Amino acid sequence: MASFSALGLSEWLLEQCRQMGINKPTPVQQNCIPAILEGRDCMGCAKTGSGKTAAFVLPILQKLAEEPYGIFCLVLTPTRELAYQIAEQFRVIGKPLGLKDCIVVGGMDMVEQALELSRKPHVVIATPGRLADHIKSSSTFSLKKIKFLVLDEADRLLEQGCTDFTKDLEVILGAIPAKRQTLLFSATLTDTLQDLKTVAMNKPFFWESQSEVRTVAELDQRYILVPEKVKDAYLVHLIQTFQDQHSDWSVIIFTNTCKYCQVLNMMLREFNFPSVALHSMMKQKQRFAALAKFKSSIFKILIATDVAARGLDIPTVQVVINHNTPGLPKIYIHRVGRTARAGRNGIAITLVTQYDIHLVHAIEEQINAKLKEYEVEENKVLKILTQVNVTRRECEIKLESTDFDEKKEINKRKQMILEGKDPDLEEKRKAELEKIKKKNRKFKSMIQETLQQKRKMQMKKKATEER
Template sequence: MSLFKDLGLNDWLADQCTAMGLSKPTPIQLQCVPHILQGDDCIGCAKTGSGKTAAFALPILQKLAEDPYGIFALVLTPTRELAFQIAEQFSVLGKPIGVRVTVITGGLDMMKQGIDLSVKPHIVISTPGRLADHINSCKTFSLKRIKFLVLDEADRLLEDNFGSQLEEIFKVIPTKRQTLLFSATMTDTIQQLQEVSTNKPFFWQQQSSVATVDELTQTYVLMPADLKDAYLIHILQKCTTENNKGSIIIFTSTCKYTQIIGMICHELGFPTVVLHSMIPQKQRLAALAKFKSNQVQILIATDVASRGLDILTVDFIINHNVPNRQKDYVHRVGRTARAGRGGLAITLVTQFDIKLVHAIEEFINTKLTEYKTVEKEVMEILTEVTVARREAEIKLDEQDFGEKKAINKRKQLILEGKDPDKEGKKSRRSKEEKEAKNKKYKERFIGKKKKKQNR
């Protein structure tokens, strides 16, 4: 059996892993840690729950201990919640050397973050947008000496609309550095970067014919679209009866739907917390803390919670909608059945979702099985659920949910002496230009690598 010491890690780090309950390295740690310690760039792809964060955190901390200075490493991640979780792992693993970690994300005080950056923490963990804002508006810190750049959930960072923000960041970091890319899903973009990289990074991908872990049971419930909410409540009743201490995450498609389902559940006696991008950051962190500490059994969230969140006690995942992208399904169901534990995923499927389900089954190379429900019991609660939903919609309309942001933006434009209607058109044009710029950025980013290689 391989131990953490066998990877080339110092005793203090191996002891810290043991103190955290990590008995032996996972395959991705076994493969990637020695190469990172040797100074290689690295691309690692493995299933969710496979220990990717420790695979890059452990060698970074060892190198930091040998030559401590700030800012030593920059970790970029697509979501705020994941940034805080990575920071937590760095802090715990690096406690013996007094590692200083700073999280830079939107939704929090930018002035305070500027001060935090100016005191040169060892590790900066950030979402691309907020860090790009600091780079453009603040001269009190420098990223010119970083030793490591990490892109966690690299597929999303490279393929979603982060291109222009990443470009701003790459302008101010040194070309001589170690670059580490980690993800749960392999994509063409990551494959291209691996093929054309001049540094020839060490590449490791977990070999498996199935994209999800064996301990995960994947099921579906077929239903008419207008009965979906009633079926959801029926399934919640079943899950909480069968396992009254089991934690449940319900994934939805939009912020508004997340809020509505949370209100329905609360009205029908299911204590819940909700998590989506329209909630202030402090409330998002508080909701997550309540769920992690088992104060609340049910978390209802958009896909902001689908990436990388490591909560070992989640027993059930319920997909209220079938994701349009197959890899989003993999990330959602990856929130359960972690670290060898079992888990159950239930996807609510309507007559309009059949093609999406078939695409997911082909992608994960696994057939979903039917989750047994009792239609009679669903019909018994249908009226109650329908009334609760209607009340929730009325309350949200009264609160102008989703419109406050737009109204505040219009007010601000008027105060600045601008025409909000004209600015709205500019904003739409700007969005289209941004998307085009992102596309060009990716093409140029890969193209530059090819030119260097041809030389």
């Protein structure tokens, strides 16, 4: 394997890598860094935990050192947490340059962000929605001179059906120069390859990890077949087992909704497990606080929705548990990629109900690997079953007594206003649409009834004629 010096990186960057304990480039770094330094657009598709962030941070900092000015580079990413993590890498590696960065994400003070942008930082790391808002509402900064546009988790930013991201990207692409280097990275790039090629037009260098298996070899992938209604008892038993055997292990539990996430957190705390929740209905400061507590091992268990599924690098995570089987294989790939990173070992366990078996088959087909069964002592699960179900129900009642659903409605209305829609008008439209659908259902039902009666009469007539 080549060394970093063989890739054409400057001595000061090699020294930074040595200080961070990064001694050898990973395949994605080895292949993509020279192409980026040559001035080519680059599309890198590699497994989660394979060093994709450093693959673009290192060459960008080298180019910045040769011609330092702001705003030199724009990095777009789908989640706020990932934006902060990328900024951290730029800061640590770019310290000798006196690098100035600016994070532009939702949930934070817009005026403060506008002031930071006006000071021309070297690197802007942003989520598309908030940056598009700044471009539309502010004239204190310009992106017309950027040399690099990076789309991290590019497929998520460009995927079909995600219209908000698409609209915001159109605004951003209209504000940046056509002559630029575009870098696109993800673990699941191939899904939206055609869209990516239209964004990266400068004879892009495309590199994809050649391994047939889409997840790393150090990851032990398991499943437990469980009846739908006893899933939580299995979860509690699993966590208890891991805590008894490995008290220093950290666990991420993924679930599909904010409400589930909140209920599970409340339930696990009732069982005295050190857990913290992370989901999109939390205020941004609460989200950062939760992540910081988990990263520093104050809490050993993080219960999260898919806001934590992409890119987050937390070295202490040994276990990922999928409380629900992901509906899309690529969501599974990103979730389980939170463990077994940078050559470390890890285990991923998916709780599979009788309704999810087809989803597991789709996952296995995508990752080119078979999930093995994880052995569980059923009698221990049965012992705690009643207690878990009662506790879960109590937590649901507690949550219903708060304004959790009300907050969700407020957030939805805020989002509509930001998109320039009238929430009340949208509500009326929705109600009208429901009325039309109801009428249509009633009309269909009447037609079917008439047809049935007609058939009966025809059959009766036929029977009479035959007699």
